[in-house]
Amino acid sequence: MSELFGFNPTNTLDSVSFDVLAIDGVEDPMIDVNKLTNMELNESYFLTAVKYISESRMEYALCKNKLYSCIAEAANSAVILEGFSDFFSKTRQIIEKFLKFIKSLFQRFITNLNKLVGSEKYLTKHKKLFNDFNDNDKFKFEGFKYTFSPNIPNASIALNFDNLFDPFEAMSMNGSIDISAGSVASTIQSINYANDYDSFRASVLGKDGKIYESDFSNALFKVFRDGADTTDTIEADRRIVLDAKERFFGFSATKTSVENEYKRIEASYRQLEDQIKSITSRNGDLNTAAFIDRLPEGVKSNATVNGKSTQQGIAMSADLMYQIDVFVKNQLDRIKEYSDIHSLAFGAKLDAMKEAAKQDKNVLYTALSKIQRTDAKRKEQ
Amino acid sequence: MDTVFFDTSVDSYLYESAYSEFINNKIESEEAIARHLSKYIPMNEAAYSNLRAINEAKLSDKIKSSWQKFINFIKGIFGKFMESCTKILYDEKDYLVKYKDIILNKKPKDIEYSYVGDFSKGIQRCMDAKLPVFNWESHGKACLSDSDAEVVKIITPNMNYDTGNEDLAQQFKDYFFGAEDGKVSKGKFSDLNFKSMYNFCYNFDKIDQMVKTDIKHLEQSTAAIESKIKSDISQKAENTSTNTTTDTTKQNSTKDETKNESYLFEVETQDKSGQNNEGESRDGSLQINTNAISKMNSYKDSENDSTDEEVAKNAKGGSDSDEDSVAKACKHWQTVCKAMLTAKCTAVQNIANTYMKIIRTHVRSYVGNSKNPEDNRDKAEKTEDYKTTEEKNQENK
Numbered sequence: 001m002s003e004l005f006g007f008n009p010t011n012t013l014d015s016v017s018f019d020v021l022a023i024d025g026v027e028d029p030m031i032d033v034n035k036l037t038n039m040e041l042n043e044s045y046f047l048t049a050v051k052y053i054s055e056s057r058m059e060y061a062l063c064k065n066k067l068y069s070c071i072a073e074a075a076n077s078a079v080i081l082e083g084f085s086d087f088f089s090k091t092r093q094i095i096e097k098f099l100k101f102i103k104s105l106f107q108r109f110i111t112n113l114n115k116l117v118g119s120e121k122y123l124t125k126h127k128k129l130f131n132d133f134n135d136n137d138k139f140k141f142e143g144f145k146y147t148f149s150p151n152i153p154n155a156s157i158a159l160n161f162d163n164l165f166d167p168f169e170a171m172s173m174n175g176s177i178d179i180s181a182g183s184v185a186s187t188i189q190s191i192n193y194a195n196d197y198d199s200f201r202a203s204v205l206g207k208d209g210k211i212y213e214s215d216f217s218n219a220l221f222k223v224f225r226d227g228a229d230t231t232d233t234i235e236a237d238r239r240i241v242l243d244a245k246e247r248f249f250g251f252s253a254t255k256t257s258v259e260n261e262y263k264r265i266e267a268s269y270r271q272l273e274d275q276i277k278s279i280t281s282r283n284g285d286l287n288t289a290a291f292i293d294r295l296p297e298g299v300k301s302n303a304t305v306n307g308k309s310t311q312q313g314i315a316m317s318a319d320l321m322y323q324i325d326v327f328v329k330n331q332l333d334r335i336k337e338y339s340d341i342h343s344l345a346f347g348a349k350l351d352a353m354k355e356a357a358k359q360d361k362n363v364l365y366t367a368l369s370k371i372q373r374t375d376a377k378r379k380e381q
Numbered sequence: 382m383d384t385v386f387f388d389t390s391v392d393s394y395l396y397e398s399a400y401s402e403f404i405n406n407k408i409e410s411e412e413a414i415a416r417h418l419s420k421y422i423p424m425n426e427a428a429y430s431n432l433r434a435i436n437e438a439k440l441s442d443k444i445k446s447s448w449q450k451f452i453n454f455i456k457g458i459f460g461k462f463m464e465s466c467t468k469i470l471y472d473e474k475d476y477l478v479k480y481k482d483i484i485l486n487k488k489p490k491d492i493e494y495s496y497v498g499d500f501s502k503g504i505q506r507c508m509d510a511k512l513p514v515f516n517w518e519s520h521g522k523a524c525l526s527d528s529d530a531e532v533v534k535i536i537t538p539n540m541n542y543d544t545g546n547e548d549l550a551q552q553f554k555d556y557f558f559g560a561e562d563g564k565v566s567k568g569k570f571s572d573l574n575f576k577s578m579y580n581f582c583y584n585f586d587k588i589d590q591m592v593k594t595d596i597k598h599l600e601q602s603t604a605a606i607e608s609k610i611k612s613d614i615s616q617k618a619e620n621t622s623t624n625t626t627t628d629t630t631k632q633n634s635t636k637d638e639t640k641n642e643s644y645l646f647e648v649e650t651q652d653k654s655g656q657n658n659e660g661e662s663r664d665g666s667l668q669i670n671t672n673a674i675s676k677m678n679s680y681k682d683s684e685n686d687s688t689d690e691e692v693a694k695n696a697k698g699g700s701d702s703d704e705d706s707v708a709k710a711c712k713h714w715q716t717v718c719k720a721m722l723t724a725k726c727t728a729v730q731n732i733a734n735t736y737m738k739i740i741r742t743h744v745r746s747y748v749g750n751s752k753n754p755e756d757n758r759d760k761a762e763k764t765e766d767y768k769t770t771e772e773k774n775q776e777n778k
Contacts (some may be wrong), residue, residue: 050399054406061410068414214450217400221393229393230464348396 049347051055053340063090077318084325090278091327091332095273096168098339109350117251137370141288146356153345155265176305181319224352226234244360398723401454451715459592462726480744489570490746499559500732510593515602517609524710532717550720557728578736
C-alpha cells in the first residue's frame with residue numbers, strides 16, 4: 001500500500017533532507033516530480049552579493065592606493081590632476097559593473113524560479129484539489145511569514161548627484177559663499193559619512209532613523225520575514241494554503257514585480273551615472289566649470305570663486321582644483337557605498353522571495369498529501 | 382497536530398557569518414589603505430611618537446573590537462541555535478515519549494531512505510570538535526600562514542583539509558555531515574539504528590554543553606589576545622624611542638627642502654583637538670585630510686616608491702609588518718572558527734530534523750497520520766533515555 005509523503009526531498013548538503021524513496025516496495029509518486037536536484041536553487045543571492053562587493057571593494061581600494069601614490073609622489077599639480085582623471089575614469093565603471101551585477105542576480109532569480117515553479121507538473125495537475133482543503137486537513141509547519149513591499153529596497157531615494165552638493169547649499173544659507181580651496185576643504189570635513197550611510201541603510205529598508213553597518217545583515221534578513229530571524233510555528237489553515245497556491249501559481253506577477261524593481265534601480269543609477277560623467281569629464285585638465293555648473297541654483301547665484309563672481313569667468317587655482325577633485329572623489333566613495341548597500345538589499349530580497357516560493361511549494365505538497373489522505377479515508381468508509 | 386519541518390537553504394546564521402566576514406575584510410582593506418597612505422607621511426621629531434602612538438592605539442583598539450565582535454557573533458549564532466533547538470525539541474520530546482514503543486520495539490516496515498552523509502560519523506565529529514583556547518605561542522605562527530590548512534588542523538585535527546578546495550565553509554559542512562567523500566546513506570529502515578536516533582533526538586536539548594564549552598574557550602582566548610597586544614605595544618614603545626633619534630637626524634637634513642614640518646604640526650594639532658583624526662571615521666572608512674594631502678604635493682621620497690604589486694598586496698591586507706601580525710592572526714583564527722562553528726550548528730540541527738522525519742515516517746507506517754496526537758499526550762509516559770531492560774539490569778548490577 002503506497003502512502004504519500006509531502007516533504008520536500010532535496011539531495012544537496014545545503015539543505016540536507018531525507019528522501020522516502022519507496023514504501024513497501026512501491027515508489028512514492030511524488031518523489032520524482034518533487035525532487036530538487038538543481039544546486040542553483042540553493043544559491044543565496046545575498047551571499048553572492050557579499051562576494052561581489054568584497055571583490056569590487058578590493059578593486060576600488062587598488063584605484064585609491066594608486067591615486068594616493070600619485071598624489072604623494074607628484075612633482076607638480078598637473079600630475080595630480082592626471083591621477084584624479086585616471087581614478088575617475090576607472091571608478092565611473094563602478095556603476096556599470098554594479099548594474100550588470102544586479103541584472104545578473106535578477107536574471108538568475110527569474111531562471112531559478114521558472115525552474116522551481118515551471119517544473120511543478122504534479123502540483124499543477126492537482127491544482128483544483130486545494131479547494132477541498134478544510135479544517136480536518138490543517139497542519140503546523142516551522143517557517144517564516146514572508147513580507148514583501150515593492151518599495152523595499154527603495155531604489156529611487158536620494159540618488160540624485162545634486163544631493164551631494166547639500167553641504168554647499170547649507171553654507172549658502174548664511175549668505176554668499178566663496179568657493180575657495182579652504183571652503184571646499186571645510187565642506188569636505190563637514191560631511192559625516194558614517195551618519196550618512198547609517199541613514200541611507202534605514203531609508204533603503206523603508207525605515208526612519210539609522211541602521212548601523214554591524215546590524216545591517218540582521219535587518220535585511222528580518223525585513224522580509226515580518227521581523228523574525230528564526231522560524232516560528234505557523235498553523236496552515238485554508239487561508240494560508242490558498243494564499244500559498246495563489247502566490248505559487250501567480251509566479252508571473254512576482255516576475256513582473258521583480259523586473260520592474262530592476263528597471264527602477266537601473267533608471268536611478270543611470271541618471272547618477274550621467275551626472276558623474278558630466279562632472280568628471282575633463283576638458284583639458286579642467287573640470288571646475290562643470291563643477292560650478294552643477295552647484296544648486298541658489299548656491300551658484302550667491303557664489304564667488306576665489307572672490308570673483310561666477311559670472312565674470314572663473315579663475316581656478318591649482319589648490320582649488322585639487323580640493324574639488326578630492327570632493328568629487330569623496331562623493332564617488334559615497335556612491336560606491338550606496339551601491340554596495342543596494343546590492344546587499346536586493347540580494348537579501350531575492351533570497352527571501354526564493355525561500356518564500358520554496359516554502360509555498362512545501363506547504364502545497366503537505367496540504368495535497370493531507371487532502372488526498374482524507375479523500376482516501378472517505379472512499380474506504 | 383503534527384508540525385512539519387521544511388528545509389531552507391538560507392538562514393540568519395549564514396547571513397551573519399558571511400556579512401561579519403565581509404566587514405572584517407572591509408576594515409582590513411581600509412587599514413591597508415591607511416597604512417599605504419601613512420608610508421607617505423613624513424615624520425619629524427615632534428610628531429613622530431604621537432603619530433606612531435595614535436596609530437598603534439587605533440590598531441590595537443580595532444583588534445580588540447574585532448575580537449569582541451567575533452565573540453558576540455558566535456554568542457549570537459549559538460543563541461539562535463539554542464532557540465531553534467528548544468523550539469524543535471519542545472514538541473518532539475512529547476512525541477518521542479508517546480511513540481517510544483513503536484519507535485524502538487516495532488520492526489521497521491519495508492521503507493527505503495536516502496540522505497547525503499554519514500550522520501553517525503557526523504554527530505561524533507560535532508561532539509568531538511571543541512574550539513581550543515587561542516594561544517599565541519602555539520597558534521600564532523599557523524594563523525599567520527596564508528593557507529587555512531594549519532589553522533584547520535589545530536581546530537579540527539582529524540579533518541582532512543583539501544587544499545585544492547577554497548570553500549572552507551563547505552569543507553566543514555561536509556565534515557560535520559560525514560559527507561566529505563560525497564557519501565550518500567541509502568538503504569531500508571530495517572538497517573537503521575532507531576535506538577541511537579531516538580537517544581540523539583531525545584537528548585538534543587543537552588547539546589547546550591557543547592555550546593557552553595566553545596563559548597568558555599572563546600572567552601579564555603580573549604585574555605590571550607589582550608596580553609599579546611599589550612606586550613606588542615610595550616615592545617614597540619621601546620623601539621619607537623630608539624628609532625626617533627635616527628629619524629630626527631634624517632628629518633633635519635631635509636628640513637629646509639620640504640614643507641613637512643608645517644604639515645606635521647597641522648596633523649598633530651588636529652589630533653589633539655580631536656577633530657577629524659587622519660584616516661578615521663565612525664564606521665572605520667577612510668577620510669582624507671585634504672589639508673594634509675595638499676601639503677604633501679611637494680613631498681617625494683624615493684624610499685617610498687611602491688610598485689603595483691606592493692599596492693595590490695597592501696590593498697589585500699597582505700603586509701607582514703609586526704604591527705599588524707596580531708590583527709592578521711586574529712582575523713585568520715576568527716574566520717576558521719566562524720566557519721567551523723556555523724557548520725557544526727547547521728549539521729547538528731539538520732541531522733536532528735532528518736532523524737525526526739525518519740522516526741515520524743516509521744511511526745506513521747504503524748499508526749497512520751493521527752489528526753490529534755495531542756489528545757493522548759497526557760497519558761504519555763515521561764521517560765529518560767531509552768534503555769533496554771538488559772541495559773537497565775546491567776546498570777543496576
